[in-house]
Amino acid sequence: MAGSSGSLSRSGLRGREAELAELRALIASVARTGSGALTLVRGEPGIGKTTLLAEAVARAEAAGFRVGVGKADELHHIVPLSSLAACLLHGDPPLLADDVLADLAHRHDQRIRLVERLAEAIEERADSVPVLIALDDVQWADALSRFALQQLPRRLRTSPVLWLLTARRGLGGPAEEIVAAVRDELPARTLSLGPLSGAAIGRLADDALGPDVDERVRELLEGAGGNPFLAVELLAGLRTAEASGEPVPPGLVSGVRGRLTSLQPATLRFLQMGAVLGRRFAFHEAAVLCGGPTAPLIAALDEAVRAGLLDDDGDHLVFRHDLLRQAVYVDIPPSARKALHREAAGHLVAAGHRPIDAAAHILRGALPGDEEAVGLLRRAADDVLPVTPGLAADLVTRALDLVPAARPSWFAVGEQAVVCLTRAGRDREALSTGDRLLECRPPVETFGRLQAALGGTLWNLDLAEELRHRSETALAVGGAAPEIEARLAALRALALSRGHDLGAAREAGENALRAAIEIGDRDAHVQALFSLGEIALNAGENAVALERFTALSAVDSAFFPEEIVAHQHMDDFASGERLLLKAAQRSGGLREAMLLWAQGQQHLGLGRLDDADADFVTMERLEDDVQVPVQQVNARVIRSWTALLRGEEAAARQHLAAARERLAAKPNPGNTAAVRFLEALHADTDGDIGLAVDRIRQVQRQGPFVRWRLLRCWVDAAIRMALRGTDRALARDLAAQAEAHGARNPAVPTATGLAAHALGLVRGDLALLERSVSLLGTGPRPLVLASACADFGQALLAAGDRPRAVAALTRAHAAFTAAGAHAAAARAEHALKGAGGDGRRAVGGPRPVQGWEALTASEKKVARLVAEGHSNRAAAELLVVSAHTVNTHLTSAFRKLSVNSRVQLANLVRSLPDG
Structure with missing residues (x-):
């Protein structure tokens, strides 16, 4: 049999001519067009998936592809990236160097960063030759490989990379998830292998036994049910039986057992x-x-x-x-x-x-009370936490099940389980686990440790009052180690940041910070600085928030995005740009989605609506990928508001619906206030001023920290709605808050300018409105300035000062038009005509849907850079944006231009008049 297995394997292609032809065409298409594709081959065990994959690999190699081939293993599916590693890190030469996993930070989720590093390396290789990555038995792929396979094909859709996967039919799960994740962004095909025909099985028999196969053998082959592996095994048994004179085995199972x-x-x-x-x-x-x-x-x-x-x-x-x-x-x-x-x-x-590497065997073989197995599972969980937090949580919760509750180690394992479950986004399970441990009356030191471990869980669940109660209870009980008491004190300060007495919160945070520094506990230090930063933001003290978040990012670089946003609150967008560039040059440690939030806020503040929209789209996708939604409600609110500014009401309503949907999943006070404000904007657009004012009142009832983090740059819109709804008390309340915020931030033009703008609207004071325009003119936010100019122009018009009104409205019109805010520009144009302006200003309108002019300015830049041969990473560095954002721009450009590869894009760009 050993000597004949090769020919029998080759003969396993009998009856698969159509599938082979389709794979040959796909290989040729990827090589010719330079665009990516994915094919999943499905079928029952033994139906010929592996044989077909091997033939496709051979043909791709013959066509000049660089090939990586791997096979997932049922007993090795726990080791992170083990399945894809076989494809990428082995071979002669390998597709990737074996240091691709180096330098990943341990303290934060690094899945997105890892996938980006893999994508960059594969993209670089595919720049010179097409690439085939083939993985057999994907149903057994490890969690990190499955995650990567859902991201990499769409990230590399513009490169000549062919993904070929096989999976057993009927198992569901990973194979369908991968295809579903990529189907909308690149060609994805599923080939289902059914039983071979009787004629094909007959040809298999001819291959093995010669052309004179008798009817008795053909009847036996019917028992294979068209399965080529079973048929080949039966034929091998027949051949062995003929040589030895033994009876013919009736089938695979009895044949193998025989x-x-x-x-x-x-x-x-x-x-x-x-x-x-x-x-x-x-x-x-x-x-x-x-x-x-x-x-x-x-x-x-x-x-x-x-x-x-x-x-x-x-x-x-x-x-x-x-x-x-x-x-x-x-x-x-x-x-x-x-x-x-x-x-x-x-x-x-x-x-x-x-x-x-041993975890799969431990899970199958460990019995309760096996302390060595518990220790191995805990170490394994700690090792994989940065790249597969869900797996880490599974491992350590299994370890917890192995420890009898009476053992001293039960609480230590339980604490680790709480941490891992929280990192995996399984907060409800973490809280349930922690409470189960606490019900068993742990020692006082352990009680404090568990409550400190649950701090992040409670914060994620928006249970600030519960966090305050638990941290204060643990501190009152005492007996905890000094570092645990410092962490509890910092958590208490964080909880107090959501209350009304921010002075008490600040004092608590300062005390916690001093204790953390004195003890030298890093976790307490990070928590205290974050708490103080949140307190400062909620108090509207922008300079203090910047100081805290700058110190925080120095201790833990993952909080770099918070420092960038803090600079933006100070109107220091130059520092924001510098730090974004610095972040792009860093490797690992950053929270990619939060960095995109900071990048989106940078673009939004500078009036780059298209770029901000692309950032928020990308951020939401990354949060979906890791299943940890943080800023999705806020991102949808912003996207809906900018769609209203553009006059894209259908898109604005879609974003409103999405924001409401995400609010239902995360109904904290901040998210609730944001959606209520968005509902007010939509009601105002629809002419329902009563509903609009009602929603603004609901925002005000959420509390001071919520409304000022939300209305920092939008207070003028809220005041206009209140005035149109004849609720002057509400308008005065909003203006007073704006004035107080300006007083707290005298060096921030946006804060002082909006304060003057708000008071000017409420009082109908031309001098204050003019002052707001002057102050905002020294700041960096064009849309905030444009809104102030529009209100000033309308007030001048009402006062009969037409020349100055035209000047102010012209300035507003120009700023709105430059940002692509076509609906706002149209309103300014309408006011200009009423003021006796020349009426010749082109408002513009929505871009066309297809073609070069459908691209945004950034999409055009990316398209030109890629057409010149730049990789996504190189383009990102030149444009000072995330490589993820470049991928979003490029995907959008491909769709609008109806091209499928970088080669086609380059040809199109070269054909442009200015190309």
């Missing part, structure tokens, strides 16, 4: 140990499980290879098919399997493997 029972006991035991280790295993590892001397097992290995059960690739032994391994594995008694898996885990760790 071969197993004919083996020497040592060979059978060796195969069973290998089956426990997985489809692919090392000889010495199986030998260790067998026990005794190694030399006699060489004969066992030889017999297993000759029996057609194993292949030897020089480095590892591989069961020739998963069905063969399973046939061996199921004959091991379940209790023996459990014991062998536990033994295998111990041997792997003793041999120097990482705990995560």
Whole structure:
């Protein structure tokens, strides 16, 4: 059989001519067009998926592709990136260098950063030759590989990268998730392999036994049900039976079992140990499980290879098919399997493997009370937390199940479980786990540790009052270690930041910071600085917030986005730009979605509405990818507001609906206020001023910190609605808040200018409105200035000062037009005509849907850079934006230009008159 397996494998392509032709066409298309594609081959075990994949790989190599091939393993699906690593890090030469996972920060979720590094490396390789990445049995891929496979194809859609995956039919899960994630952004096809026809099975028989196959054999082959692997195994058995004169085996199971029972006991035991280790295993590892001397097992290995059960690739032994391994594995008694898996885990760790490499065996073999297994699971969870927090949470919660509640280690494992569950975004489960531990009356020091661990969980769940109560209770109980008390004090200050007495909150935060610095506890230091930054923002003290967040990002670079936004609140967009450039040059440690939020705020403040929209689109996608929504409600509110400024009412309503949907999932006070304000804007647009004013009142009732974090730059719109609704008390209240905010920030033109603008609107005071224009004119925010100019112009018009009104309205019109705020520009144009302006100003309008002129200015820049040969990363560095944003621009440009590759884009750009 060993000598014939090659021909039988090749003959496994019988009856797959149509599928082969489709794969050949796909390979040729990717090479010709330079664009990406994905194909999933589905079917039952043994139906020929692997054989078809191997043939496609061979044809791609012959066509000049650089190829990476891997196979996911049922028993290795826990190790992060192990499935894709086989595709990318092995081969001659490998697609990627083996240091691609280096320099990933441990304290924050690094999945997005890892995927971007992989994308950059593959994109660079695909720049010179097309690439095929093939992964067999994707249903067993590890969580990080599955995550990467949902991101990488769409990230690399503009490069000649073909993704070829196989999966078993009927299992659901990973394969469908990957196809669904990429279907809208690149060609994605599923090939379903059904049973071979009787004619194809007949040709298999001819290949194996010659053309004169009798009817008895053909009747036996009907039992294979059109499955080529079962047919090939049956034919192999027939061939062996003919040579030996033994009876013909009736089918695969009895045929394999017949071969197993004919083996020497040592060979059978060796195969069973290998089956426990997985489809692919090392000889010495199986030998260790067998026990005794190694030399006699060489004969066992030889017999297993000759029996057609194993292949030897020089480095590892591989069961020739998963069905063969399973046939061996199921004959091991379940209790023996459990014991062998536990033994295998111990041997792997003793041999120097990482705990995560042994985790699958521990999960299958550990029994309650196994402290060594608990320790290994905890170490494995700690190792994988930065890249697969969900897996880390699963591992440590399993460890918790293994520890009896009476053991001292139960609380330590439970604390780690709370931390991992929170990092994985499973906050409700984290809180439930923590409360279960607390119900068992832990020692006072442990009580404090658990309450500190639950602090982040409660904050994520928007339970600020509960956080305050728990932190104060733990501090009152006492007995905790000094660093835990410092963390609890910082958490208490954070909870107080959501209250009305911000003076008390500030004092608590300062005390917590001093304690953290004195003790030297980094976690307490970070928490205290973050709390003080939040308190300053809620108090409207922009300079203090900048000081706190600058100090925070120096301690933990993941909070770099907060420092950037704090500079923006000071109207220091130059520093914001500098820090964004610095962030783009950093590797690892940053929260990618929050960095995009800061980048979007930068563009929004500077009136670059198109760029801001692209940033928020990308940010929302990244938050969806890691399933940790933070700013999605706010991003949708902003996108809806900017769509109203443009006059794109349908899009604005879609964003409003999305904001409401996301509010239902995260109904905290800030999100609620943001959606109510957006509803007010829409009601005002629809002419329902009563509803608009009602919604503004609801915003005011949310509390001072909420309304000022929300209305910092939008207070004039709220006041206009209040005045149109004849609620002057509400208008005066809003103006008083704006005045107080301006007084707290005398060096910030936006704050002082909006204060003058708000008071001018309420009092109808031309001098104040003129002062607001003067103050805002020294600041960096064109849309805020344009709004003030428009109100000043209208007031001048009402006062009969037409020349000055025309000048103010012309200035507003120009700023709105430059930002693409066409609806706002149209209102200014209408007022200009009423003021006796020349009426010749072109307001412009929505861009066309297709073609070069449909592209935004940034999309055109990206398109030109990519057409010149720049990678996404290089374009991002030149434009001082995120590579993720470049990908968003490029995807949009491809759609608007109806092109599918960088080659087509380059040809189109060269054909432009100014190209």
